[in-house]
Amino acid sequence: MKPTKVSRLLPLAACLAWNAHAVAGPAPVPTLTVIQGQAPEKAKKIVLYAVEEGRKTEIANAVVNEQHAFAFAMPAPKEGFYYLSADNRGETRIYIKPGDQLKLKMDNGAYTVLAGSAENKQLWQWQEQLSAISRHASLGDTTTYLSFFPTLEALVPKVAGLKKAVNTPNRKFNELLKYTMDVDVEHAAMSFLLIPHSKHPEKSQYPAYYRQIIQDKKYCDGRLLANGDAGRIVRLYQTFTYIMSTEKRTGPASLEENARLFCNDTIKGLFITESLGGFRTFDKLTDAITPVKQYLVTADQQQRYLAAEKALRKFAAGEQGFNFTGEDMSGKKVAFNDLKGKVVVVDVWATWCGPCKAELPHLQKLEEELRDKNVTFVGYSVDETKDKEKWSAFVKEKDMKGVQLFGAGWSEVTKFYDIKGIPRFMVFDQQGKIVTIDAPRPSTPELKALIEKILGKG
Structure with a gap:
């Protein structure tokens, strides 16, 4: 990620003072761009993002004052799209070039251009049209396809006419906005389909527009x-x-x-x-x-x-495994290094995890098939401390073999190996070195084949 240069953004008062002083002297100065406005009523901070290679990068933030106002000043900004966000809730897209003076009112995702460049007025007009579908393409919206699809189908044929109305003196902006209009509609349409709703359509109910989105080679335009x-x-x-x-x-x-x-x-x-x-x-x-x-x-x-x-x-095959510890059924601390000398298969699981319990019969079958081999199976529970008795009772009820360890929640094993979901199976060789920290599950034949391959090398 490119570092932000300090000179790109200065506090508003300092910028205005610098600009006024420089104008009086002989040396030329960058043209100052000012962005100011009214923040949403309860907002405390406005963040300004630039765009770097298709991603938003924070370049400044401003505290909202008692009058709900904020301001940024930018000496010679790079021309293009920028984004404003109030307390990281929703984003407002703006267009900035050197010398712009933009004033707007933000209102929880929506905004109004009070004064500013022709580019921002044109962009605002487009985003007002786009909001008919974009506001329904976010988590928490209760709209279903029954109302979204007709709204989408009403907007799509209007886009060509809206493009023709883009006629600012800035040709670079005009062409960018026309291109972005198509991308924005596709973005909203795809987002809606991939967000949970109370009702979901069959593919046969999708508007024809969705088939137009797919192309043999997509997004050729930089x-x-x-x-x-x-x-x-x-x-x-x-x-x-x-x-x-x-x-x-x-x-x-x-x-x-x-x-x-x-x-x-x-x-x-x-x-x-x-x-x-x-x-x-x-x-x-x-x-x-x-x-x-x-x-x-x-x-x-x-x-x-x-x-x-x-x-x-650090998780590569051949790297030394992490020396984690856990408490066994008798309350004794057992360390990973204590198990060296055998192939070690670790099952990270919990009593509340349905997929974990679904793997248990397959795991027990595998343990029985390999019981005379140089293999240790370790169950590492991430149940919380309050559920320790529940864990212990489950292990006894299911007659779980091998080394059963209690990890007391998402503790050292999950943190070290960056485990975000369970079940997770990991395999280590006889020297305690990693074979894989994302092994196949026992319900597939690949895990047994992997273990036998390691045993064959031993």
């Missing part, structure tokens, strides 16, 4: 990166193509397959870096990134990948 929501949009599109597909798949598409959805290399790189958080092991990350690494074309994308790799490197 102007998408001027949109602060571009990262979310490319992820949405990948998910949208999956739910619209009639092709039967045996598993999720690879990172390489998904990158092929897009034809612009920088946008492919954006999608790839947006996907990095889905990898939980170093090996899976590096295997997935190898065929697409050439699409990480910017310094920011390359830096994001290196950060993801660094975060997972």
Whole structure:
């Protein structure tokens, strides 16, 4: 991520003083841009975001005063879209160029341009039209497809006429806004489908517009990166193509397959870096990134990948396993290092976890099949301390074998291995080194095959 230069943004009073002083002297100065307005009634802070390669980056924040007013001053800002947010609740998109004087009123997601450039007045007019569908494409909205689809179908044919009405003196802005209009409608339409609602349509009930969204090669135009929501949009599109597909798949598409959805290399790189958080092991990350690494074309994308790799490197196969501890059924502390000498299979689970309990019969069958082998099965419960007796009773009732440990909540194992969901199975070799921290489940034959492969090397 690019660092924000201090000179890009100054407190309003300091900027005005600097600008006035500089005008009196001989040296030329950057043209000052001022953004000010009224914040929502209970807002305490307004945050200003710039757009860097399709993502919002905070560049300043302003405390709202007693009159609910705020202000920013920017010497020579880079021209383009910016975003304002009141206490991180909703966002207002604006357009800034050097010398602009913008005054607006914010009202919990909606806003009004009180005074400002032709670009902002035109952008405001578009966002007023877009709000007919965009306000229903967020979590918590109770609208169903029965009212959303007709509203969407009414807006889509109007967009061409709205584009023709974009006629500011700024040709660069005009072309960007026209492009962004199509992206905005697609964004709202896809978001609505992928947000939980009380009623959900069948694919046969989707308006024809949804079929138009899918293209052989999507988002070829680099102007998408001027949109602060571009990262979310490319992820949405990948998910949208999956739910619209009639092709039967045996598993999720690879990172390489998904990158092929897009034809612009920088946008492919954006999608790839947006996907990095889905990898939980170093090996899976590096295997997935190898065929697409050439699409990480910017310094920011390359830096994001290196950060993801660094975060997972300690989990790579061959690295020493974390020496966690837990309390067994007798109250004795047992450490991971105490188990060296055998292949160790760790099951991170809880009594409240349905999928965990569904794996138990398969796990017990696997334990029985390998009971004469050099393998230790460890159950590591993340039940809270208040449920310790419930855990103990469950272990006895189900006659759970192996080493059963109580971890007292989301403690050291889950924190170290960044476990966000359970069940999670992990496998370590006889020396206590990682084989994988995201192993197949016992309900699949792959876990037994993996264990036998390790035993064969021992």
